[in-house]
Amino acid sequence: MNHSTRHALTFYLRTLTTWGVTLLLFFPLGWLVLTSFKTELQAISVPPLLFFTPTLENFAIVQERSDYLLYAKNSLITSLLSTVLGMMLAFPAAYSMAFFKGKYTKDILMWMLSTKMMPAVGALVPIYVLAQTAGLLDSRTALVIVFTLSNLPIMVWMLYSYLKDIPNEILEASRMDGATLWQEFRLVLLPLTLGGLASTGLLCLVLSWNEAFWSLNLSAAKAGTLATLIASYSSPEGLFWAKLSAASFMAIAPIVVFGWFSQKQLVQGLTFGAVK
């Protein structure tokens, strides 16, 4: 086999493998979308149906039976609020850690990261009891607080990494030019870190939206998020595949669309510092 033939073979093999892996990863989601347009009978047919007449009845039933819009609204509100609150708390912290490094800065960052290493279930009982005592069970407030706190370490870390890359001398120069702290932030720091802020915010929005553990444990009918909605479809009466698929599809659709439009920023945010 000469060099160019081997080259072509490698190329085709690589392409095939890549497609294969991608289809494998995409398969669950693709099947989910397909199933949501089937009737229940079609959904459980053997062999699995690939071609059928699509129907929208499942979506209607889901909305009618369990008020999709309420859960979607809750997801949206808790995600947005926790992201905004988190940014407001994380940014000043990251700013002071990046530009006014103290003796314990590295330790504090490590400790923050270590709190994410504990499985959430370890803190379930204390937090549940706290929420209950405060009368915040099944309330959006409890969810916003918990989402903010669980995303805070990630936000601080990401913002710290972005801010660390800005030379301190640029900020000192702005101070010499007469800028107050607020002007320094608005006119110099913000334009330089806008990309980083966007990536961090987007990532946390996605994390909060997908959050299932706390939503299931701390909320029910009133403040439930879309995660709660989906879980409610796996009931003891049996699995309603088509309706479950429809509910799942409706739950993930908004965030997938959102992610599609902001994928550049998301990738940037997730791979920051990977290539220097």
Add this chain to the structure above:
Amino acid sequence: MAYLKLQGIEKMFGDHRVIKGIDLEIKQGEFVVFVGPSGCGKSTLLRLIAGLEHIDAGALQLEGRDITHLASSKRDLAMVFQSYALYPHMSVFENMSFALKLAKIDPAIIKEKVGRAAQILNLTDYLHRTPKELSGGQRQRVAIGRAIVRAPKVFLFDEPLSNLDAALRGQTRIEIAKLHRDLGATTIYVTHDQVEAMTLADRVVVLRDGQIEQVGTPLELYDRPANQFVAQFIGTPPMNMVSITQMPALEAVCGLPVAAGGIVGLRPESLKICVPGQGLVDGTVDLVESLGAETLIYVSTPQGAQLVVRLNERCQLRAGDVVGVQIDADAAHLFDASGHITRTGQTRQALAH
């Protein structure tokens, strides 16, 4: 009255005393250079004056007003950073007009001031470029322009030429000297390069370990160093330092005995090469450096003294030749064991000025 006055300035970094009581008075329009080896505290001192670091003890006065604890944005000082610190997301024009914009100056006046500064620094064609699109020398000029436009009370330069290549460094040095001649602004310039200190300064402050070793005009420091450190720091190649053990023939210089443990300082130009046996000592040539207009000859004596001799002409000597070294006893500086000057040498040049 002093324009800028430093009284007992102290700075600690943790337990480490970095600046140990600095007293200095700077006149209006003076070009003062802080020079010293790495780690001597010259940049720290500059940052203390700028307000970018907190002064732990002592007082700082500008035009009679106490600014020791005033925020840097209010001190009316402009700083040119070693790394230029230009705002990457702004054009050259916006970089230079930033301070004026913050001071809410009329845009028409801003345009005029920036235009004038750009003209002085040959930046008019680059006003709309961003720092990314500029060369190192151009960025340097934008950094200087940013300071000029503000017409501050004092200009602060923090090793501005270190990041430039040798040719650009010499060129920019001359531009800075001309700028000072034209603008007459009070300037404090920090450098570790003593050539910059000698050529740019009205007065030089030599710093070591957070303390002032000597303050004076460049030639004062060259001709009348207060101690061994200043004598060896100013002047290149450095002053030859020999002890009696290395050159017993130096027992008495100019009729004066050399102090026990003391050192004799001899500038390379005060030594001459002669026929072996006719000078004070004989030695072997280690190295000959021909610089074109002058020649440096490195000689070592059998007692271990290493001397550099400077000649204003070419010579035919080669490594390994045995030569005699003649010293001008009048030009020798005598230092005691602790490094302080006990007798200042006289040179023909010094006598002339």
